[in-house]
Amino acid sequence: MSDSLLPIDPGAKRAILQAVEGLQARSTETLSRLVRHPSLLGDEASCLADMAEIYGELGLSPRRVGVDPAALADHPGLSPPLIPYAAGRDNVVAIHTPRERLGRSLMLQGHIDVVPVGAADLWTTPPFEPSVRDGRLYGRGACDMKAGVVSYLMAYAALREAGFQPAAELQMAAVIEEECTGNGALAVMQALPKPDACLIPEPGQRLLTAEVGVVWAWVTVTGKPVHVSQKLSGINAIEAAYIVSEAFRAYEARMNEADRRHPAYAGHNHPINVNFGTIEGGEWNSSVATRARIGMRVGVMPGYSCRDTKADIEALVAKVAADPRLAGTTVDVQFRGFMADGAIFPASQSISQAISACHRDLTGETLQPTAMHALTDARFYTLYQGTEATCYGPEGENIHGIDEWVDLASVTDVTKALALLIAGWCGLEKVSG
């Protein structure tokens, strides 16, 4: 094990790893239980309530941490909310406090919100009915990232079964809105004592070293509606969206050029992606469309601020609005959802060294440092709290796609790694009684 971890008694280690093996059925049951909640944006309440139950079953006393945008209004990490924060949507946290502090404190956090299922009819089995086939558990959110949440829950349970508990504060959290704002994680970070490190079991047994930022923008084109028989005297808002698209394709190409790269992305093909994710518009097949609204996601290179990206988007939209082909229309932009900066998670930091050492100890293999083209809640800890953070979690595929699955063997492997991480980072003390 590495210098960054406390030594673990070999007998204790054996007992803990055996306990993880023994918890495999419970792990799969807990994951199925969580996947059954369709915890889409605005529908997280039942899953959060279940998380509170699960923490309780582990002997912890969970508490709720709401998101109060007014209280966070001056925080640079706050993203403009998409929907209000009703009480049922409050994040759930559980904190283990040791009898005597020996090691360092740790936050293990995961998001329970999931993205829409896409076309449900394309799934082999319904997305919110967990199905185990060939060692994989299928379901929306199974991999991203309810399996990660289960890994840290079972890691804690395994320590207890082996007769131990962390000898430092261990914070555990289930948060909302990782997929659209990150405001759940931000509220939790602000509400809890600063931990010595944060590890988020987002999918992938690799070492997260960098992530991009993201801005969500909503561009609305209001055209000139006429009867389709006079089509040439009107301007179709849906067709005008192509002009918006052209402008953003050129911007995307520019932002991926070599001189704009952070060194962490030097060897990457296309780290900055602009995605048109939704479009709504038009009223009638025989009317020239009055209005179209495009929901887009614009990637941000670390080192380039999301506020500058916002200004870029505003300038692009002003340019599109001035395009002679769109004379007589209006083009507006609104910002709701992600307003997030990119972040760097140095491979040399203690938490990264520690999880790498645990992974190597179990597998004999070295974790691959990876810079992501997406973002995670880990950014808050490093950007705004000066707390080391990284991600390491179970393997799977098709996240945000059809037939999302997680590899159940990797859930066990990650649970073992997290159990060793807790033991070596926090230290161990015997469960009393």
Ligand SMILES: [Zn+2]
């Ligand atoms: Zn995720």
